[in-house]
Amino acid sequence: MMKSPLLIIAGAKGAVGTTVAAAVADMKQTGENTFPWLITANWADSTILQETAFAGWDLSDKTMPQSLALQGVLSEENYRTSLAMLDTLEVRRPPAEKMDYSEQIRILSQDIRDFVKAHPHHQPVLINLLPACAVIHLEKYHALPDLYRKVSPADFPDLAYVMAAIACGVPVVNFTSNAVECPLVVQEAFKAGVPLCGRDGKTGQTYLKVVIASALKARNLLVDGWYSLNILGNEDGRNLSDPQKASGKLANKTDFLDTILGYPVGQRYGQSTHKVAIEYYPPRGDRKEAWDVIDFTGLFGLPMSIRMNMQLRDSVLAAPMVIDLAVWMAALKTAGRSGFVSELAFYFKKAPLPDSPVAFQEQVAALQKLAKHLK
Numbered sequence: 081m082m083k084s085p086l087l088i089i090a091g092a093k094g095a096v097g098t099t100v101a102a103a104v105a106d107m108k109q110t111g112e113n114t115f116p117w118l119i120t121a122n123w124a125d126s127t128i129l130q131e132t133a134f135a136g137w138d139l140s141d142k143t144m145p146q147s148l149a150l151q152g153v154l155s156e157e158n159y160r161t162s163l164a165m166l167d168t169l170e171v172r173r174p175p176a177e178k179m180d181y182s183e184q185i186r187i188l189s190q191d192i193r194d195f196v197k198a199h200p201h202h203q204p205v206l207i208n209l210l211p212a213c214a215v216i217h218l219e220k221y222h223a224l225p226d227l228y229r230k231v232s233p234a235d236f237p238d239l240a241y242v243m244a245a246i247a248c249g250v251p252v253v254n255f256t257s258n259a260v261e262c263p264l265v266v267q268e269a270f271k272a273g274v275p276l277c278g279r280d281g282k283t284g285q286t287y288l289k290v291v292i293a294s295a296l297k298a299r300n301l302l303v304d305g306w307y308s309l310n311i312l313g314n315e316d317g318r319n320l321s322d323p324q325k326a327s328g329k330l331a332n333k334t335d336f337l338d339t340i341l342g343y344p345v346g347q348r349y350g351q352s353t354h355k356v357a358i359e360y361y362p363p364r365g366d367r368k369e370a371w372d373v374i375d376f377t378g379l380f381g382l383p384m385s386i387r388m389n390m391q392l393r394d395s396v397l398a399a400p401m402v403i404d405l406a407v408w409m410a411a412l413k414t415a416g417r418s419g420f421v422s423e424l425a426f427y428f429k430k431a432p433l434p435d436s437p438v439a440f441q442e443q444v445a446a447l448q449k450l451a452k453h454l455k
């Protein structure tokens with residue numbers, strides 16, 4: 081019997097976390113501002129969705145309504161009727177940064193047990209919404225104690241949350257670009273009977289790039305170059321203006337194209353001509369803008385070109401995906417699934433394991449098959 085998800089969010093008061101909180105509160109009332117944008121509403125019982133619950137951690141001491149106002153993704157009229165409910169959401173402080181992983185995992189595991197105790201009829205799901213961090217190669221470690229000793233929790237806090245969730249038997253969604261799904265972690269999840277999915281929510285520009293790349297590939301049109309620019313002015317954008325923190329995200333936004341097309345774009349120039357840039361541009365806040373120029377060739381090698389301009393809202397696109405993923409993971413846990421769930425590749429920019437579907441039509445088909453199986 082499927083249970084309603086309890087979203088336990090690391091980074092609960094950020095732009096995406098607060099938007100999710102407002103959507104969860106809306107679902108507890110009429111849901112009319114949220115349900116139409118959920119894919120899982122096509123197959124999950126609406127009473128299951130309605131009872132979705134929220135908890136988590138954040139560094140910020142502001143209340144949830146104050147955080148919503150600060151993030152500015154939604155206007156107050158979007159969540160006015162939910163203010164009282166939003167004020168009751170439990171968001172705890174994370175463990176002190178100087179503690180080692182074992183100590184942090186112990187504290188976070190206790191927090192998770194407390195959240196579960198407060199929502200005994202729900203299926204908890206950990207959602208990682210921490211800021212992007214510099215790339216750390218966890219895959220080079222072959223034993224957890226070694227990894228815990230050599231990597232600092234201050235550099236990679238995500239790992240403590242993920243390992244605490246696994247220790248508590250709680251499914252994990254990694255919406256960030258932080259590469260936490262190394263073989264050791266996936267193996268632990270498998271052993272603990274925990275499903276895990278990621279990495280890096282595919283919300284806007286990359287989502288449409290996958291669609292267009294799959295369409296060009298299906299017609300044997302040859303992509304000669306693809307230039308993508310993003311301008312965004314939220315905290316995520318500011319954080320990504322640090323080249324080290326952006327490098328994981330840029331790789332996730334770049335790697336998939338050659339895989340879908342089946343050849344390296346720019347081969348004839350001796351270098352990749354798939355270029356992706358992210359620019360922090362404060363006036364835009366959460367309302368990001370993306371530009372794409374796609375150069376491709378057809379019959380007789382004659383050149384053609386596409387221009388795309390997208391004016392999107394980062395967290396408005398992300399929040400329903402986060403809720404959907406929590407519903408999928410709650411259902412998968414009930415169905416006894418463990419380890420990495422590659423059928424959810426539709427939601428992510430980067431597939432950490434090689435068996436994930438890559439073309440758009442394959443990703444949609446995998447998702448539909450999963451829904452049929454879970455129904």
Ligand SMILES: NC(=O)c1ccc[n+]([C@@H]2O[C@H](COP(=O)([O-])OP(=O)(O)OC[C@H]3O[C@@H](n4cnc5c(N)ncnc54)[C@H](O)[C@@H]3O)[C@@H](O)[C@H]2O)c1
Nearest residue numbers: 091093094095096138139174210211212256281283315316
């Ligand atoms: N919005 C999108 O479309 C989108 C798409 C893909 C991936 N992402 C990723 O999702 C993540 C969240 O995005 P966002 O826009 O909400 O970011 P954000 O910076 O607004 O929010 C991050 C939150 O994490 C909190 N935090 C920082 N360190 C913490 C810690 N150790 N423990 C607990 N909380 C901590 C911060 O106080 C902040 O509230 C980012 O990694 C972003 O790159 C977002």
